[in-house]
Amino acid sequence: MENLIGLLVLVPLLGAGVLLCGGRRLDRAGHWIGTLVAALSFVIGAVLFAGLLGRAADDRELDVTVFSWVPVGGFHADAGFQLDQLSVTFVLLITGVGSLIHLYSVGYMAHDERRRRFFGYLNLFLAAMLLLVLADNYLLLYVGWEGVGLASYLLIGFWQHKPSAATAAKKAFLVNRVGDVGLSIAVMLMFTTFGTFAFGPVLDHADRAGEGRLTAIGLMLLLAACGKSAQVPLQSWLGDAMEGPTPVSALIHAATMVTAGVYLITRSAAIFDAAPVAQAAVVAVGAVTLLFGAIVGCAKDDIKKALAGSTMSQIGYMVLAAGLGPLGYVFAIMHLVTHGFFKAGLFLGAGSVMHGMNDEVDMRRYGGLRKYMPVTFVTFGLGYLAIIGFPGLSGFFSKDKIIEAAFAKGGTEGWILGGAALLGAAITAYYMTRVMVLTFFGEERWRPAPSPDEPSAEPAAAAHEGAMPHPHESPKVMTIPMIVLAAGSVLAGGLFSIDDAFVRWLSPVTGHEEGNSPVGALTVTAATMVVMVLGVALAWFQYGRRPVPVTPPRGSLLTRAARRDLLQDDINHIVLVRGGDHLVRGLARVDHGLVDGAVNGTAAAVGGASARLRRLQNGFARSYAVSMFGGTAVLIAATLLMRAV
């Protein structure tokens, strides 16, 4: 069984290698090869899961060291895997949803000439993501961590002939790199603290390191999580990432990759549990982001960007839960899984709508689509009910638990966090109802396909240029994954909650405790229901009862700010881009003038020799001799300075 773990990573990696290097010969079959590879990994994952189920609850950890990766005096990194309840949960989610989305992409990308490469990238993503969750040490996790970043970069920029897609891809990678600095430093801190960065030794002995050190490690891990999971303040890339093909948005930017930050925090539970300051930072980030994303989601007219705001917000819930410690780890992961189902389903539904609407993404140009796309309507609708927490559906169970846990944190903090989570639930109900109503209800506000000089989101648009859309249901290869995901959105939460199955499954890894909530569980549930109904009703009054203008109204200050993602890019632009530009250009001048040439001046001041040299010689050789002299002078000065210290 241990051998299967390595195979799990290797199979999609080989798939990617074959598809990317295979050449045009594979163009006709590439997409099916990719899909089969994904399905095969799911089968392997299921076998491993069954194997773990067959073991006793406290013995569900498999460790396997494949080879010694970097053995350098005192520094040992192995290519080793660790399979336990937490990682196998991710394995099933990644390969399960991944397989469905591969299948969906067969239809969605049918007309793309570079479809083979698309599936190669998807396979590469699977391999990297599986490596991320299966690694048994933080350095190998880092490889998967940046590997998914690379796959995300390649897939966001898949239509890279569009400058906007190329820019979005670059932005995603760069923002993530800032987070990666956090992960790097965290690994280095672990190495200096414990002499190793393998999960076992670090997490088992975490309590023996000082709290200050653990806080530093925790904060650095949080920075990494913020980058990958699009949490404030590193959230700005996720909205732009919607430039990628919609299946990518569903798999990478909704169901799996963006939840890696939650995995990282949950995996490092032992560190965070012993570092309350770091934990407080985690809940703060989660609470702020869940509101931030929700507000942004309310203002977007682009269906994918509205869903992206929602993703950010839902991951905010997960991060909040993970920051609550043993109160919340299990529910963070449970919400992560249910969210994987319904958000992937919602994105695939959005893709299906775009497919039928000439790749239109503006929801103000939708309307009344329920008659034309019944399957999409029903599956999207079930996903919608799940995310707003309709009783009995997945989101109801997982989100409700997080809100309860937030109150159970106790004290003022508990009230603030619980309140934020409740408010978030109301806004979620509002913006999701808005999406639902704008898309499937109301009058038909369709328009002809955009002209070529206005680059559309998806390239197939060129084919329909100028034609009015004829909305139609998508082919079976696309609707079947949507139906399966909808079934998951309906059932998963309930199944997980029977007899607390999910809690019992995961708690041996993450630990779990029931807090003492100042408000009863029933009260919380009732409150959640009330705010949900309020949110739905408000959206219905605004968009369902009144005609929807096709050009967005000016809106309040908050609406306008939210449309601009609460000014995230404007702030980044002023602080980083403009400042960085000045710095870089200034340095270029310095390099040309000061370090290279005007060192002459320094040299003249130091020895007065240059003036004489100048008279003695001519030609450019002179100036370099002098600047050499200047360089020497700098070094000598540095030496003297050092002596003085």
Add this chain to the structure above:
Amino acid sequence: MSFPLLTATAAVPALGAVATAAVPAARRAAARWLALGFSLATLVLAAVQLARFDTASKTPFQFTESHAWIADFGVRYELGVDGIAVVLIGLTALLVPFVVLAGWHDADPLETSSRRWRPTQGFFALILLVEAMVVIAFEATDVFVFYIFFEAMLVPMYFLIGGFGDRAGPHTEAEAAGRRSHAAVKFLLYNLVGGLIMLAAVIGLYAVTAHQLGEGTFSLTRIVEARAAGRLDIATTTERALFLGFFFAFAVKAPLWPLHTWLPGAMTETTAPVAVLITAVVDKVGTFAMLRFCLQLFPDASRWATPVVLGLALVSILYGALLAVAQKDIKRLIAYASISHFGFIVLGIFAMTTQGQSGATLYMVNHGISTAALMLVAGFLIARRGSRLIEDYGGVQKVAPVLAGTFLVGGLATLSLPGLAPFVSEFLVLVGTFSRHPVLGAVATVGIVLAALYVLVLYQRTMTGPVAEPVRGMPDLRARELVVVTPLVVLLLVLGIYPKPVTDVLDPAVQHTMSQVHKGDPAPDVRVSDARVKDARVNDVEAAK
């Protein structure tokens, strides 16, 4: 007497240089194949060195050769390699065939030119000559022998930089020739001055040994032994002065800020293969010599200078990366990126930890391969369009996907993506620095964000977006170019996933160097009762002794 393997490894390319230069003018093609053949023969000899190298050996140098040379001054023709040298010789021998292949047509005579003398023969002969000198510099264990070849390689490099450049560009041929010779003179002056200062220090070293040991010597092994035995005791001030003399020359070559300004010009104006020769091979002699000569001859002075050197290395990392962001010229951008990477190498050497020095030596190898991949593909691109300016490109990915793909892999290696070789070495350097100087290590980590910035901006502007008009119809990589790029890409992947064969060779040499400077690694705060970790610590304690 056994077969002089080390001499042979240097002699083969030297012979090749003579043979290539002797090819008659009309038989240009023969010169190319001859050069390729000799460079491959050298590669075979380097492979033999690696295969026969004994990693378990306790002697500091293997395959040693020693002959009297200038008896009056105690100069001996002494060669020997440790793990670091043998790996770097391997890198040199590996890269030169690619340099030759990539430069296959770079030195063809111009059809339109008025019989301008651009001899293919000269180009390839000079490349082989540089290879021979670099190899012997890596092998020399006599300071004087090292010095001679360290200086002598400036001559063929000068002609390579001054004589050969990109065929087309924003300038006319005459202008380009002017800029080239400008860059070549700058290269020569910087390195000559560095070398002269080093010469003074070499003579000083002789004076010290002559005074204290009775007879002067340049032998590294003898000096190190005499110091260990207490027979040689260099006064602190003298040691520091000698250290600075050596270090200055190596810092120019490496190149370290603020002595770096010769590099961008030289790399930009010459052809891409020669640029690879400069940054991937010749400059490595500088960082290698810091490890071998500065640290081993002057351990106390090296420790004394550490704060300033680390500071300069950190400045190099950030300064090089920031300037790379500002560049408009593809080759210049890569040159500044190299300055940043050399900063990492020097940082690793002077962090004085096993991880840092292992990382730095591995970094020399990986940087060689990754820069070769990126620079050579950039050269192919520039040859197609006839411009080095980034703004003249766009959408290449659409017309030449394989070229764009390999360029991306080279770029990702340059930004140290995990899974590719440079990540391992860069992380080792960072962690090695961090464990002794946390603030320095943390600040250096910012370099990874800047690296992503300059690489991805370069890729975006040249390869993505709508297809630029002059790019339309650009052919994808040809067979010869694929032969150059594919092995480099494969190596980047293999050494990223399984660097153990290389680190196994490097590790004993690094441990030896560490023991010379009397530095042990900082111990972790929490003692984890993990068998493997314990073993590691025992090793380190041994190294510290």
